Amino acid sequence: MSLPFDYDRVAVGEFGGTTPTTTDFDHARVVVLPIPLDRTTSYVPGTRNGPHEILVASSHLELWDEETGTDVHSIGIYTMPEMDFPFESMDQIVAEIQRIASELIERGKFPIVLGGEHSITPPIVAAAAAKHPNLSVLQLDAHADLRASYMGTPHNHACAMRRVLDHAASATQVGIRSLSVEEAADIPSLRTTIFYDWNMRKDPDWMERVVASLNENVYVTIDVDGFDPSIMPATGTPEPGGLSWHEALALLRKVIEARTVVGCDIVELSPAPGNVAPTFLCAKLIYKILTYRFGRDVRGR
Numbered sequence: 689m690s691l692p693f694d695y696d697r698v699a700v701g702e703f704g705g706t707t708p709t710t711t712d713f714d715h716a717r718v719v720v721l722p723i724p725l726d727r728t729t730s731y732v733p734g735t736r737n738g739p740h741e742i743l744v745a746s747s748h749l750e751l752w753d754e755e756t757g758t759d760v761h762s763i764g765i766y767t768m769p770e771m772d773f774p775f776e777s778m779d780q781i782v783a784e785i786q787r788i789a790s791e792l793i794e795r796g797k798f799p800i801v802l803g804g805e806h807s808i809t810p811p812i813v814a815a816a817a818a819k820h821p822n823l824s825v826l827q828l829d830a831h832a833d834l835r836a837s838y839m840g841t842p843h844n845h846a847c848a849m850r851r852v853l854d855h856a857a858s859a860t861q862v863g864i865r866s867l868s869v870e871e872a873a874d875i876p877s878l879r880t881t882i883f884y885d886w887n888m889r890k891d892p893d894w895m896e897r898v899v900a901s902l903n904e905n906v907y908v909t910i911d912v913d914g915f916d917p918s919i920m921p922a923t924g925t926p927e928p929g930g931l932s933w934h935e936a937l938a939l940l941r942k943v944i945e946a947r948t949v950v951g952c953d954i955v956e957l958s959p960a961p962g963n964v965a966p967t968f969l970c971a972k973l974i975y976k977i978l979t980y981r982f983g984r985d986v987r988g989r
């Protein structure tokens with residue numbers, strides 16, 4: 689077994705805990721990559737604890753999915769050690785994330801990346817776009833994240849989707865309900881389709897329109913603040929409104945069935961002491977995504 693980085697770190701835990709079927713890196717179809725980056729968070733920090741807490745929560749998941757009649761865990765889910773950041777600059781961090789993501793994707797792994805702040809997404813998209821032509825990025829988020837620069841850096845989490853557009857062919861942004869005057873002015877010139885939270889549900893076919901906006905290959909980035917803060921209060925920049933659990937699942941299932949989803953990240957969870965529900969939501973969301981994406985392969989065995 690050879691891992692794509694040589695940090696002398698102990699794994700923080702396996703996604704799903706101790707499952708009946710375990711796998712090693714070489715045989716895994718899915719690789720969970722924990723990236724506890726928490727450098728540019730602007731309001732309440734704490735995303736550095738997200739990956740560890742999601743992995744702990746995941747050990748309490750039931751493996752059976754009653755919606756699809758599937759237990760997807762045997763597809764081979766391998767959890768990497770947490771990434772370490774012995775670097776001064778965001779440029780170095782971004783380059784290291786891209787190097788590792790490239791290696792995972794080149795080896796045919798389906799990456800599930802756990803943040804950490806949203807600035808981890810652009811280098812993963814860069815790696816995915818190098819492998820998968822005409823890549824679209826589907827973002828679930830409260831914030832447009834389209835600033836050219838913020839707090840003195842183009843790698844701030846508030847710039848994540850602007851940087852994504854440096855690499856991806858297009859973006860589709862869902863649940864958006866917070867953006868600056870400058871972002872609003874820039875949007876018409878950017879390769880993005882935005883589904884604003886205030887009006888997206890007025891069309892009963894809005895999920896089909898999301899799917900129609902996406903190219904064949906799709907990378908999914910889920911900022912947990914895209915969810916309604918009544919079910920997701922554990923994030924640094926909450927916004928009222930947002931997606932329900934069932935809306936998010938229905939949308940993700942439609943996209944996964946209609947397009948080729950090549951990878952995914954869940955970012956901006958800032959675990960709240962005493963309230964495990966938001967953290968468990970993230971663990972369950974990942975398992976649901978894997979069920980939709982790979983459940984058919986398990987059932988076909």
Ligand SMILES: [Mn+2]
Nearest residue numbers: 830831911913
């Ligand atoms: Mn956000």
